[in-house]
Amino acid sequence: MRDQLVKAMQRNQLVNMMYMAKDGTFSKRRVKIIKVAGDNFQAYCFTKKAKRTFMIDNILAVVPVIHKEREVVC
Template identity: 65%
Template sequence: MIGQLIKAMQRKQFVNMMYVAKDGSVSKRRVKVIKIVSNSFQAFCFTRHAKRTFLISNVLVVIPFVSKGREVV
């Protein structure tokens, strides 16, 4: 998990993730990782439109976001 977050941060890539919140609910977020500290990371959350801090242990899955470019014919 941490390896995927480090790669996303180095590549300045957006990721989709499933995250367990403090209240136990599961949410899907699209984030851009800004900084990784020992057991947490700071990211810009596009769901909340703000910087958030996430616990790495609460992340269930991380999937790189791949945007499909539009083609003009």
């Protein structure tokens, strides 16, 4: 999981993640990773509109956000 986070940070890529909070609740977050250090990472969370620190062990899934441009064919 750590390798995926580092790659996303290096590519300046947004990711969607499923995360389990300390109290056991689950949430889906869209984040931009700022820094990976030790067993946690800092990211800007678009859900909360703030910088947050997440524990790597509490991540259940990470999926890169892929933007596809659509063309209008006339």
